[in-house]
Structure formats: structure tokens, C-alpha cells
Amino acid sequence: MRIYEAITEIMKLLFLACLDPKSGNHTTAERIRSYIESAGHTCELRHVEEFESSSDVANLVSQNPQFEGALAIHLFKAGRLLLDVQVPFGIIFGGTDINEDVKVETRRVVMEKVLQKARFAVAFTDKLKKEAELYLHSQSSKISVQPQGIETQAAEDFSWSEFLQKSEWHSENPQNVLVIIGPRIDPVLTDEVEAVVRRTAGVFLARERSQPELHAAMKRCFAVVNSSISEGMSAAILEAMDLGLPVVARDIPGNKAVVQHDITGLLYSSPQEFVRQSQRLLSDHELRRRVIRNGKVYVGKHHSLQQERETYRRLLDTLH
CATH class of the missing domain: 3.40.50.2000 (Glycogen Phosphorylase B;)
Known part of the structure; x- marks a missing residue:
């Protein structure tokens, strides 16, 4: 397999996720941010609870110096906040969005709009991709399947x-x-x-x-x-x-x-x-x-x- 080499253009990116301290989402977001920054990009990771609406995020993105792209984890919780931005963005399925939120029609409609506007989407499993295509009428070519990468490092001392x-x-x-x-x-x-x-x-x-x-x-x-x-x-x-x-x-x-x-x-x-x-x-x-x-x-x-x-x-x- 050829190792992916250089990114030809450096970008300033906004990354939205649910960042409850020491949660799985937080850990995943930090890991992906490290990939973005190791490629030379600037990445600002923000908690979705900082914003009340998509217009708040649109105002942030347009500030000088402007953001040139965005990324979000969870199609509804974070993705809905990107509907008014004027920059390209990608979306990462969180799991509960496809497993649970699609059951609520008002949320499903919003999620479909997010997926239609997104430049790309990432699912952790083939099953999540298939369900997204089924429930959100998405093009198969837009969704990539990438399992979570895992690396463990235990502290040397811990007491029960x-x-x-x-x-x-x-x-x-x-x-x-x-x-x-x-x-x-x-x-x-x-x-x-x-x-x-x-x-x-x-x-x-x-x-x-x-x-x-x-x-x-x-x-x-x-x-x-x-x-x-x-x-x-x-x-x-x-x-x-x-x-x-x-x-x-x-x-x-x-x-x-x-x-x-x-x-x-x-x-x-x-x-x-x-x-x-x-x-x-x-x-x-x-x-x-x-x-x-x-x-x-x-x-x-x-x-x-x-x-x-x-x-x-x-x-x-x-x-x-």
C-alpha cells in the first residue's frame, strides 16, 4: 500500500464534536485532530454545546482569518450546525445518528440535508454505510468506510x-x-x-x-x-x-x-x-x-x- 504523502494546500479547519470530558467522542475527535494537524493544517476543535444555531457557526467561520473547511462528528448533533456555512465540509457518522436519530422524522430530514451538502462522509462499518444509504438516500460514492484506529497505553500505576x-x-x-x-x-x-x-x-x-x-x-x-x-x-x-x-x-x-x-x-x-x-x-x-x-x-x-x-x-x- 502506498503511504499517503503530502497535502498540497494548507487549510484552516473547524472541527465540531460532542466533547464531554474523557468521553469516547472526545477521544475520537482528538485522535482525528492529530491527523489533521500532522498534515500541516490548522484545526480548531469546538464543542457543539458552545453554539445555539447554525448561524452562530456560520458567523464564526466567516471571521477573519476565515476558516476554509469544516469537519463534524455526528450527523445530527454536530452536522446540523454546518448547514449555513459557506465552506466545504465533511461529516463522520457517530453511530447513534444512524441507529437512533433517523427514527425521528424531523431529525432525519435535517440529517439528509447535511449529508447532501457534505463533500464526504465517513462510516465506521459497512453496515452503517448501508443504513445511511437506505434511510438518508445518500450516494454510495460519498461515504467511505474507515474503522476506528486503536492504540492503547496503560498507566503504570492504578489502585482499586x-x-x-x-x-x-x-x-x-x-x-x-x-x-x-x-x-x-x-x-x-x-x-x-x-x-x-x-x-x-x-x-x-x-x-x-x-x-x-x-x-x-x-x-x-x-x-x-x-x-x-x-x-x-x-x-x-x-x-x-x-x-x-x-x-x-x-x-x-x-x-x-x-x-x-x-x-x-x-x-x-x-x-x-x-x-x-x-x-x-x-x-x-x-x-x-x-x-x-x-x-x-x-x-x-x-x-x-x-x-x-x-x-x-x-x-x-x-x-x-
Whole structure:
């Protein structure tokens, strides 16, 4: 494969995304920004919540010195803010836009307009591309498929003392616990989860961590669980595979795109099935070794940072 070389013209680019601290979207946006800047462009990354309307973004883009192009993650949340800009832009599907937002007609109409105006679009999986073509009537040639690139780096020291101390009362098996780590993005859902956790033995909530701290915490675990009901492409699953951890994931299209049951991980579709698959993983050592080995190989083969970098550099060239 030829390595993508020089970008012929340097641009000033605006990049819009949901930038909740230490969230998956934030991590993805920062990684893509690094590709843009390594190509010599100037890239200003901004949180969608800074803007009330597309006219606010249009005013920002037109300020001197003007932006010459734009990029956004999530067709509705960020893309709608680019409808009034007078510069070319590209869009990256977030997953929930194609999985959930298309079900709301008013949002679907907006998303279709965004996709029609975009110079290019990026989907993480072939399935997301096909669904975008189906629901948003997009030309196939406009959408590129580029899986997320993965690179893990765990911090050298990390302590579970805050959980181990709490789990002493969990008498049946104090080491068999579920730890949920992440930021409070949806306050209503967080309150519901906290209420359940307070009355459930062996389940704990933890505040968000930096990526190296999170990876260090993951390496101390027996397995990583994905319980999402909607996913575009779960970076947590891919990071777990790269770190050498087995994955137990809900059987939904986004997860099935990266987890092959009994080969690169385990899939479940109900609470009872989750328990059964987890028990298999605990008792079958050969199964655990197999999914770890295959998961590591899969990530190395299909989620290359170099390939992701080259794809975005090539697509940015179309904004000239």
C-alpha cells in the first residue's frame, strides 16, 4: 500500500464534536485532530454545546482569518450546525445518528440535508454505510468506510482500593464485582443507574479516568462488558481486545461488526444469557485464551492508526 504523502494546500479547519470530558467522542475527535494537524493544517476543535444555531457557526467561520473547511462528528448533533456555512465540509457518522436519530422524522430530514451538502462522509462499518444509504438516500460514492484506529497505553500505576474496601461486605465472592467507569453525560440515566447500584451487591460506579488510567484499570480486570443498546463502533471493545482482555458484549449490530461470537469475544441478548456467557468465560480457560488471541489479531489487522490517518488526510484533500 502506498503511504499517503503530502497535502498540497494548507487549510484552516473547524472541527465540531460532542466533547464531554474523557468521553469516547472526545477521544475520537482528538485522535482525528492529530491527523489533521500532522498534515500541516490548522484545526480548531469546538464543542457543539458552545453554539445555539447554525448561524452562530456560520458567523464564526466567516471571521477573519476565515476558516476554509469544516469537519463534524455526528450527523445530527454536530452536522446540523454546518448547514449555513459557506465552506466545504465533511461529516463522520457517530453511530447513534444512524441507529437512533433517523427514527425521528424531523431529525432525519435535517440529517439528509447535511449529508447532501457534505463533500464526504465517513462510516465506521459497512453496515452503517448501508443504513445511511437506505434511510438518508445518500450516494454510495460519498461515504467511505474507515474503522476506528486503536492504540492503547496503560498507566503504570492504578489502585482499586476504593472498590476493594467497599466490596468486603460482598461475602459470596468479593473479587467478582462489576465496575462501571465513565462521565455523567445523561443526568437522568445516571440517577437511575446510581439508584440501582445502591441496592445491588457487587456493582460499583467510578468517576471518569484519563485514557491511560482507564486502560490500566481495564488490565486489572478479568473481562470488559459492553451493555449498550446502540453502538456505532465501540472503542472500549477494541481497546479491550488490544489490551489482551476478553469482551462480553450485547448482541446488537454495532457490536456484532467487531465481535464474532466465540471467536473474538462473547455476545449476549438477555440478562440470563449474559450470566451464562460470563460463567463460560470463567470456567473455560481455552475459550478465554482463544478470544483474547483472536481479538488481538483482529484489532491489529483491521484497526490500524496508520490506515485511519491516511484515509482522513485523503478525504481532507477533497475540501480544497
